[in-house]
Amino acid sequence: MPVAQKVGQLFMAGFDGSEPTDGVLELIREYNLGNIIYFARNITSPTQVATLSAELQSEATAVGAGLPLFVATDQEGGVVSRLNWGTQLPSQMLIGACDDDVMARRAGATVGRELRSLGINLNLAPVLDVNNNPDNPVIGVRSFGEDPERVATLGTAMAQGLQSVGVTACGKHFPGHGDTAVDSHLDLPVVAHERSRLERIEFAPFKAAIQSGIDAIMTTHVAFPAITGSKELPATMSSAVQTALLRKQLGFDGVLVTDCLEMDAIAEGVGPAEGAVRAIEAGCDIITVSHTLERQRAAIEAVLSAVRSGRLTEERIDRSLYRIRRCKQRRLGESETVEVPEWRRCATASKQLAAEIADCGITLVRDDSETLPFDTSRPLHVVSFAGTRGSPAEDERYDPEVVSTALREVGFEVTTQIITGDDPISIEAKNEQMIAVSYDARATESRAEALQSLSQHHDQLAVLAVRNPYDLSICPDTVTFLTTYDYSPGAIQAAAKTLAGNVEPTGTLPVTVPE
Incomplete structure (x- = not known):
């Protein structure tokens, strides 16, 4: 040659x-x-x-x-x-x-x-x-x-x-x-x-x-x-x-x-x-x-x-x-x-295994207030934070609506509020079931402050981290915290099923979250 x-x-x-x-x-x-x-x-x-x-x-x-x-x-x-x-x-x-x-x-x-x-x-x-x-x-x-x-x-x-x-x-x-x-x-x-x-x-x-x-x-x-x-x-x-x-x-x-x-x-x-x-x-x-x-x-x-x-x-x-x-x-x-x-045969197998992994690994880190599961017969308010890729290694794919869509599919009546940039948060329905969908909020000061504000003012709030579980470190100790570690279809579907009480979360946190 x-x-x-x-x-x-x-x-x-x-x-x-x-x-x-x-x-x-x-x-x-x-x-x-x-x-x-x-x-x-x-x-x-x-x-x-x-x-x-x-x-x-x-x-x-x-x-x-x-x-x-x-x-x-x-x-x-x-x-x-x-x-x-x-x-x-x-x-x-x-x-x-x-x-x-x-x-x-x-x-x-x-x-x-x-x-x-x-x-x-x-x-x-x-x-x-x-x-x-x-x-x-x-x-x-x-x-x-x-x-x-x-x-x-x-x-x-x-x-x-x-x-x-x-x-x-x-x-x-x-x-x-x-x-x-x-x-x-x-x-x-x-x-x-x-x-x-x-x-x-x-x-x-x-x-x-x-x-x-x-x-x-x-x-x-x-x-x-x-x-x-x-x-x-x-x-x-x-x-x-x-x-x-x-x-x-x-x-x-x-x-x-x-x-x-x-x-x-x-x-x-x-x-x-x-x-x-x-x-x-x-x-x-x-x-x-x-x-x-x-x-x-x-x-x-x-x-x-x-x-x-x-x-x-x-x-x-x-x-x-x-x-x-x-x-x-x-x-x-x-x-x-x-x-x-x-x-086509492989695709079916991939989806099935993705669901199995997600149902196994979704992690309820904390729920001392027994906020979960939510009641599907009551309205659920979703506060989602816009997110961009964390590194050039990733592709720009995150859709802040993805969790709301999955929650509707498992039977919730959902209202959605998307927070972009430094938008102020104003939510009056304090007695409403509420979930905040965080996307690497710890890495951005404005998002961290917004998540902390929500946590302090809404008693029935759960936080779902769809990227880094380290967002737990910016949440008050009283807040219910669930993480999927990513926003792939299987992971988001597992989150929706868990919030509805259809899946018992059994995952264990594989990292230490700083205090």
């Missing part, structure tokens, strides 16, 4: 639109591009995704070495779900509230079957970060929780489920993005803990996943000075992290995938082109450049130039190519079969 085609196999590229663009086709034809990533921008319907996957695979197998593509997406569940037509599973933290490894394995297999039926063969999941920082803006409910053992057990089970149905699992974000208060999409976070603490907390889920045979791991653009000696060196570009720690100490010989090099932690530093070279020097196999054709070309050409100059040896490229080909042969075979009718 010519060196340009070898290097092309080491790149994962994204593109805009629901059909192959001229740019992505050029990357496949010119460089033998080996890997594609889908975002919500690429997805409109199951038939369209299946067709898109088939067209891209046809192009890839017609050129170069005829290797099939890894077609990847982030279908974690909950707030990070690129396939958004009602089949997505609840968040990993909701699964964490169930604390059931059998269910986590079923979740992986169920998601995997749906992805595979649409030609998607690499899921950038599970999230193996231990979320022990309530101020984390990018992980939060994407994590199974704050207990390393729980994260390790559930994450390993989910990965096994994915791989049991022929989909490559990619655990992320090594060595751990859980204890950061900065989003690496926007800046370079630093985790300043000493090595012994990292070994005990952050590394533990990744170690368990490696021992269980996970196919791939994604790096994180976070600095770990206890490992690298630097507060300015992202783990993605550190051989001390990727080779000495991950490859040698932890024994990982699978595919090492970078997080996107267009994230500001890299793009505003050395840039994607130089970052690609340094990531390969550090030990990474697949370099992700998710958005911009010019940056994708520049990164590929930078690696080619590094090989021609001797900075990178062709032998080094071959080692990564070997890992990628080995994984593709294990999971993909010679060609991909895309079957939309099979997706």
Whole structure:
């Protein structure tokens, strides 16, 4: 294989639109591009995704070495779900509230079957970060929780489920993005803990996943000075992290995938082109450049130039190519079969499991006043707070009407008030049953104040947190508090059933809420 085609196999590229663009086709034809990533921008319907996957695979197998593509997406569940037509599973933290490894394995297999039926063969999941920082803006409910053992057990089970149905699992974000208060999409976070603490907390889920045979791991653009000696060196570009720690100490010989090099932690530093070279020097196999054709070309050409100059040896490229080909042969075979009718069967199974997970994991944290269940024969007033995505990792999908709609479906007569921005709250019906639907209110001062005002003035108020459970910390001790950990269809339906008394909430809070 010519060196340009070898290097092309080491790149994962994204593109805009629901059909192959001229740019992505050029990357496949010119460089033998080996890997594609889908975002919500690429997805409109199951038939369209299946067709898109088939067209891209046809192009890839017609050129170069005829290797099939890894077609990847982030279908974690909950707030990070690129396939958004009602089949997505609840968040990993909701699964964490169930604390059931059998269910986590079923979740992986169920998601995997749906992805595979649409030609998607690499899921950038599970999230193996231990979320022990309530101020984390990018992980939060994407994590199974704050207990390393729980994260390790559930994450390993989910990965096994994915791989049991022929989909490559990619655990992320090594060595751990859980204890950061900065989003690496926007800046370079630093985790300043000493090595012994990292070994005990952050590394533990990744170690368990490696021992269980996970196919791939994604790096994180976070600095770990206890490992690298630097507060300015992202783990993605550190051989001390990727080779000495991950490859040698932890024994990982699978595919090492970078997080996107267009994230500001890299793009505003050395840039994607130089970052690609340094990531390969550090030990990474697949370099992700998710958005911009010019940056994708520049990164590929930078690696080619590094090989021609001797900075990178062709032998080094071959080692990564070997890992990628080995994984593709294990999971993909010679060609991909895309079957939309099979997706319909998978969709039914996904919805059923989503309901089961949500009914199990929905968590009634506090109800000392015995406010719940509400009486369906009486009016219910819903105060919903508008919300925007917590991180660029998520898609802008939250609808503040979603809880009211679900409550009507279980028999409530509902009136709704939506609070946007700094709108003042004025509610006269103090004796009316009332629920406040909070969406990460703790992170916004005006929303926190509004929620506290409601809590202080309405005796029959319940608070439903549809994103971060940490909103509990801003509620008075007397307020009933229920959390779904996300606003996926299954989670919201479980909330409505719980409020109506049709479901007994049994989930346990997988994180500690600060006082």
